[in-house]
Amino acid sequence: MNVCELCGDEASGYLCARHREQLAARLAELPTLYAEVSECLVPRRSGWGEIVATRGAAGPRSPIDEDVLDTVTWGRAAEVVHLWRVDVQRERWPHHGPPPAAELGADCRWLAMELEWIVDHYPAAGDLAREISDLEGTARSIVGDPAPRRQRLGTCVAMTEAGVCGAVISRLPGETRLKCRWCDSVYEGGAALLAFAHFQPDEAA
Ligand SMILES: [Zn+2]
Numbered sequence: 273m274n275v276c277e278l279c280g281d282e283a284s285g286y287l288c289a290r291h292r293e294q295l296a297a298r299l300a301e302l303p304t305l306y307a308e309v310s311e312c313l314v315p316r317r318s319g320w321g322e323i324v325a326t327r328g329a330a331g332p333r334s335p336i337d338e339d340v341l342d343t344v345t346w347g348r349a350a351e352v353v354h355l356w357r358v359d360v361q362r363e364r365w366p367h368h369g370p371p372p373a374a375e376l377g378a379d380c381r382w383l384a385m386e387l388e389w390i391v392d393h394y395p396a397a398g399d400l401a402r403e404i405s406d407l408e409g410t411a412r413s414i415v416g417d418p419a420p421r422r423q424r425l426g427t428c429v430a431m432t433e434a435g436v437c438g439a440v441i442s443r444l445p446g447e448t449r450l451k452c453r454w455c456d457s458v459y460e461g462g463a464a465l466l467a468f469a470h471f472q473p474d475e476a477a
């Protein structure tokens with residue numbers, strides 16, 4: 273009888289039933305979660321020109337620690353998940369070449385489809401589960417836990433040294449105080465919210 277790599281409970285493979293389900297759920301959720309993260313952190317292209325979220329670039333200061341910004345980017349999550357796919361595929365089909373580059377969503381789906389084999393035959397299943405759990409934890413530290421659906425209301429109209437801020441302003445259902453995560457501007461109360469709505473860029477422009 274095997275024991276689960278994560279909790280030591282009895283398991284038929286490398287993970288117990290509970291941790292196998294948890295891993296399946298995380299693989300299903302991860303792409304959405306990282307889409308939320310990029311929504312939270314990176315201002316969209318706005319009518320006033322592009323605001324680029326790069327280290328040291330002139331422009332609005334990110335209220336979020338830049339190291340965190342580095343570790344939570346979609347690119348990093350996609351890279352980590354892809355490396356796991358490469359390794360699982362190499363173990364399972366040693367004579368096949370490596371899988372083609374793929375998006376985070378596609379790699380998560382692939383791993384989820386191979387989950388049974390992974391749990392039964394892949395010795396690093398515990399490490400895989402731990403790393404997927406870390407990726408989820410990092411994302412949740414930004415978007416909240418559980419990740420609520422944010423509503424996109426528009427873009428920040430505050431003036432900053434680099435011009436109009438332009439970061440996406442979103443809110444949780446029921447929230448009346450809007451805060452820009454990029455420049456820390458707050459929109460609260462009727463007049464401020466009216467001004468926010470009034471100065472939204474023309475989407476058609
Ligand atoms: Zn377990």
Ligand SMILES: [Zn+2]
Pocket residue numbers: 428429430437438439452453454455456457
């Ligand atoms: Zn702003």
